[in-house]
Amino acid sequence: MEEFSDLVMKTSMEKESSIVVGLDPIISNFPKNLQGNDNICKTIYNFNKLVIDVIHPFVVAIKPQLAYYEVYGSKGILALEKTIKYARSKGLIIINDAKRGDIGSTAEAYSEAFLGESSLSGHAVTVNPFLGSDGIVPFLNKSIDSSKGLFVLLKTSNPSSSELQDLTLYNGNKFYMYLASLLKGMSTSLGTYGFSNLGAVVGATYPEQSKILREYLPNTLFLVPGYGEQGGKLTELEPFFNKNGYGSLISSSRSILYSYIKEEPESWGDLKMSQLKEIIEAACIQFKEDINRIR
Amino acid sequence: MEEFSDLVMKTSMEKESSIVVGLDPIISNFPKNLQGNDNICKTIYNFNKLVIDVIHPFVVAIKPQLAYYEVYGSKGILALEKTIKYARSKGLIIINDAKRGDIGSTAEAYSEAFLGESSLSGHAVTVNPFLGSDGIVPFLNKSIDSSKGLFVLLKTSNPSSSELQDLTLYNGNKFYMYLASLLKGMSTSLGTYGFSNLGAVVGATYPEQSKILREYLPNTLFLVPGYGEQGGKLTELEPFFNKNGYGSLISSSRSILYSYIKEEPESWGDLKMSQLKEIIEAACIQFKEDINRIR
Structure with missing residues (x-):
């Protein structure tokens, strides 16, 4: 099976794209005729399917955010399973944004859920490193077995990420740099394009830190949230990319x-499918082109 | 609605117990006649029901570990929903060991899933603080609205928890003490018994740290994993309890x-329900009594 990092690189080159669209289904944000009846699974799946149909030529991957499925219990998780299956049929890479972190056999169960043969499994998962290497290694081992990927939270995009991640240590180093050194020390082989399957999450809102981290971790794929809605600016994304x-x-x-809510603030609730698709497609293409301008 | 901390204290006094049993269903560990057919949901639920029937008089709470359900996708989550419903009918407190951590509306969705009206919602949830207060406050706000509880990871029980959590900061303080000060600074009201609904996870394997943390956070309920299987010793649990x-x-x-696997290493796979119940009950009572001897 192709290594995750190679799959990302090949897809990125073929589609001339470096973007990922998160699938965060919020039913109250759906136009009225898509809010459906009481069948939550179908309602979410239909919306996701519409989005996938529109965006798949332009994006490297989709990134389902687990919280928005888990809030609907088993029905939400069923919608995610169906979404993953559909996304696969469109040749999309799936990065489950689960931010799971646990130890021992529990971490193994999570890594089986997201990187194994389970119905929720995609191509990569986000991992929380708070528990130390005990919480990362089981995912890493699974990724080696399965040729899949993980993105470890390193410097997150939120305002209070500084509270813990930017703490200064006894030797003057920052906490996130110490974590970066832990990740660098984890042995992983590199794919054909020079990247590891062990990636990192680095927020678009911290361009200075990202520059340092990009230089320190040249073989690490970064998953970068926080652009746009959280205040990350386009020009500040430049240091996230290597010279190529x-x-x-x-x-x-x-x-x-x-x-469509921003585009048609008065009438978005009544939009038809065709209008919705046009607006989402235009926003996705604009996003892709904006990023391509600076990389 | 009764505050979570009061519910814990009342239950603890009524049952003369300070123990929680984690529900980590691992089908390959079930006796053959409970491994069922292909109906994973039913297989897990039947085992959990058997365990709940046996242990409910002796435990303050059950602690389902989400990974062991998620690995079976929507079928596993359905088993958890049914387990939670059954545990409620037996008057048990439910602490979902989910270790979720995210920000903004995503954290709100997780807190709705575990502390709101969702089918997965119990009485409390474990929370990962890596993202800083942005990742804790949405859960805290939800717990205030719902009178439910959260346990924030503070000093976890695993060997490599020291890698990040014990880092020494520029001022000589330990990372986990800084995190403890963040938690202390979060305003929460105290219940009738003097405890807050904002609890912390402190591993049984770190008695020295627990002593410091117990004194520093006198109003914080600790959820303590790592006793027994992870090497935490009985006498080392003393500092986890206050003078009462x-x-x-x-x-x-x-x-x-x-x-039963330890008790009947040769024949556990063939045990009957009645034998299974007896062995689990004896282990649970022993656990409860051991803890009562030192608190």
């Missing part, structure tokens, strides 16, 4: 999915 | 659930 214009996947969720 | 013998819930999972 690769190495980062820029993610956006709600500003693409719900672009 | 309260303040901590000691958790054990597999050494109770799968006590």
Whole structure:
């Protein structure tokens, strides 16, 4: 099976794209005729299918955010399973944004869920490193077995990420740099394009840190949230890419999915499918082109 | 609605117990006649129901570990929903060990899933603080609205928890103490028994740190994993309790659930329901009494 990092690179080159669209289904944001009846699974799946149909030629990957499925319990998870299956049929890479972190056999169960043979399994998963290498290695081992990928949270996009991640240590180093050194020390082989299957999450809102991290981790794919809706600016994304214009996947969720709310603030609730598709497609193409201008 | 911390304290006093049993269903550990056919949901639910029937008089709470359900996708999550419903009918407190951590509306969705009206919602959830207060406050706000509880990972029980959580900061303080000060600074009201609904996870394997943390956070309920199977010793649990013998819930999972494997190493696969129940009950009562001896 092709290594995750190679799959990302090949897809990125073929589609001339470095973007990922997050699938965060929020039913109250759907136009009325898509809010459906009581069948939550069908309602979510139909919306995701519409989005996938529109965006798949332009994006490297989709990034389902687990919270928006879990909130509907088993029905939501069923919608995610169906979404993953459909996305696969469109040749899309699936990065489950689960931010799971646990130890021992529990971490093995999570890695089986997201990188194994389970119905939820995609091509990569986001991982929370708070528990130390005990919480990362089981995912890493699974990724080696399955040729899949993981993105470890390194410097997140939110305002208070500084509270813990930017703490200064006894030797003057920053906490996130120490974490970066832990990741660098984890042995992983590199794919054909020079990247590892062990990636990192680095927020678009911290361009200075990203520059340092990009130089320190030249073989690490970055998954980059926080562009647009969270205030990350286009020009500040430049340091996320290497000199060849690769190495980062820029993610956006709600500003693409719900672009019609901004575009048609008065009448979005009554939009027809065809109008919806046009607006989402235009927002996705604009996103892709914006990123391509600076990388 | 009764505050979570009061519910814990009342239950603890009524049952004369400070123990929690984790529900980590691992089908290959079930006796043959419980491994069922292909109906994974039913197989897991039947085992959990058997365990709940046996242990409910002796435990303050059950602690389902989400990974072991998620690995079976929507079928596993359905088994968890049914388990939660059944546990409620037995008057049990449910602490979902999900270790979720995210920001903004995503964290709100997780907190709705686990502390709201969702089918997965119990009485409390474990939360990962890596993202800083942005990742904690949405859960805290939800717990205030719903009178439910959260346990924030503070010093986890695994060997490599020291890698990040014990880092020494520029001022000589330890990382986990800085995190403890963040939690202390979060305004929460106290219940009738003097405890907050904002609890913390502190591993049984770190008695020195727990002593410092117990003194620093006198109003914080500790959820304590790592006793037994991970090497935490009985006498080392003393500092987890205050002078009245309260303040901590000691958790054990597999050494109770799968006590029959240790008890009957040759023939556990062929055990009958009645034998299984007897062995699990004895292990649970022993666990409860052991903890009561030192608190």
